[in-house]
Amino acid sequence: MAAREVLLAEFRSASTRKQRPKLKDIENHVVTRWATQWRQLGEQLNIDPYLLNVLQHDHGHDSGECCSRMLSNWLEQNTSDVVTWETLINAIDKLPDDLTATS
DSSP states (O other), X not given: OOHHHHHHHHTOSHHHHTSOOOXXXXXXXXXXHHGGGHHHHHHHTTOOHHHHHHHHHHHTTOHXXXXXXXXXXXXXXXXXXXXXXXXXXXXXXXXXXXXXXXX
């Protein structure tokens, strides 16, 4: 089963998809699978390009750290109607297919 399908299966209920993710859950379910695509994911989540550049400069050697910090910023900066599992899953769905996640 593809990593995207696993994530959808784990958060398939409508009520869960509308919930605000917790950082620990994001680290367990997203960072572990899509760390190498953190920049593209950040772009899909409309993270400020300046922040993405700062993360690349400060932690470019560690994609997991970049991904975790980017998603932490996403959780802190946006309103609850934007920061949901559904928003995150939709952003992951927009990642290019050639950037296959690791399971």
